Amino acid sequence: MRKRKNNRKIKNKKRGYYQVLAIGFILFLILIIGLSIITKDKDYSETENRVLQQKPNFTIDRLLEGRFTPKFEDYVVDQFIGRDFFTNVKINVDKLIGKKESNGVFLGKDGYLIENFTEPNKEAVNESLQSIKNFSEKYKDVKQYMLISPTAVSVYKDKLPAMAPVVDQEVYIQGYKKHLPTSIKFVDNFEALNKDKDKGVFYKTDHHWTSLGAYNSYKILAKEMGLKPKADDYYNVELVSNDFYGALSSKSGYDVKEGDKVNVYIPAKDKENVVVNYVEEQQKTASLYSSEPLEKKDNYEVFLKGNHPLVKIKTDASNNKSLLIFKDSYANSFIPFLTKDFSKIIVVDPRYYYEDIDKLMEEEMIENVLYLYNANTFFNDTSLAPVLNNE
Incomplete structure (x- = not known):
């Protein structure tokens, strides 16, 4: 009992x-x-050194087409209260148990932090591919080019930890190339990056390519466009920062002993006359660079002040050529190499752009289009298709 x-x-x-x-x-x-x-809601995460997803606009069409839910999920995750605290807890636990991977970032050899490449979002890839095909057919008289750059996980495979579980990025890049219509010329820059990788074509603490990586890739694009690439001695390479601790150092939480160097390429003899119009911000400047970010954490924003929905650049090139770029942040350090090749460069970041793209094409009399992305962003992007489809 x-x-x-x-x-x-x-x-x-x-x-x-x-x-x-x-x-x-x-x-x-x-x-x-x-x-x-x-x-x-926060606009920016200092811990992760990136822009956070904002609350997406709800419509029945976006919900039924599956475009609302993924962005809303990203919004909830990004704006979760105490996100930075919980992120730091996970990072510190990973460090204590000696993991060589934290938050999708590998602790590589020679001080390299390398962001992993995950298997692409097939639905997003197929949707953007179809939209690109439709856009190409709509503007048959416009020359179109695509550069999907590999990232450090592909170029610096030798720096990865032993047995690192990575997906072969190049397989997906080359596979995507095969499905593009012949009207779009694909620009393959892998070898251009690989040949100078010992000189540093990617930052050690950040996911972006360096100015050298961007310059080498520009030379390949210029040849494909029928342009004359600038000789190496055309530019003076100027050091603007030697203590850049990029997004991967923040995201991973790994202790980084030495910051990256940030260089800008300035024409040695030709004076660069440009007018850069940040349309939404209603700001104009006479430079492609900004010194303010050099006093902050994200030194990469020295290039075009970071990301913006729409930027219009007028140059002193006298050829009356126009170029529209659909891009991610890789383009920011790439665009300065194009200013002597085009009189007008229109820059659209689909992640933040919600205006009528056909109207922009007509008003700016666009003759050339360039899709310029890194593979990690491109293969998981859901923002390009709605812009191309004017949705």
Whole structure:
């Protein structure tokens, strides 16, 4: 009898314990959700050194077409209250157990932090491919080019930890190339990056290519476009920062002993006359570079002040050629090499652009289009197709 009573007491205590846990968990969720609702959304994460997803506009069409849900999920994850705290906890736990991978970033040889390449979002890839095909057919008289750059995980395979579980990025790049219409010329820059990789074509602490990587890739694009690439001695290479700790050092949490060097390429003899119009911000400047970011964490924003929905650049090139670039942030350090080749360069970042693209094509009398992305961004992008389709 006593044994039964004791067992009953134990069961009641366990039941009470689990009930308290359940109630505590529910109250915790209510608190978190409540704080998330009343807390103002953040635009930028200092810890991850990147722009955060903002609340997407809801429409029935976007929901039914599957374009609303992925962005809303990204929004919830990015704006989750205490995100930086929980991210730091995970990073520190990974460091304690000696992992060579943290938050999708490998701790490589020679101080390289290398972002992993995940298997592409097939739905997003197919949707963007079809939209690109349709856009190409709509503008048959416009010359179109595509440069999907490999990232450090492909070029610096020898720097990866032993047995690192990576997907072959080049397989997907070359596979995508085969599905493009012949009206779009694909620019393969792998060898251009690989030949100078010992000189540093990617930053060690950031996911972007360096100015050297961008310059080498520009020379390949120029040849494909029928342009005359600038000789190496055309530019003076100027050091603007030697302590750049990029997004991968923030994202991974790995201790980095030495920051990256950031260089800009300035024409040695020709004076560069440009007018850069940041349309949404209603700001104009006479330079492709900004010194302000050099005093902040993200030194890469020295190039075109980072990412913007729409930038219009007028140059002193007298050929009346126009170029529209659909891009991610890789283009920011690439565009300065194009200013002597085109009189007008229109830059659209589909992640933030919501205007009528056909109207822009007509108003700016676009003759050339360039898709310029890195593979990690491109193969998981869901923003390009709606822009091309004017949705």
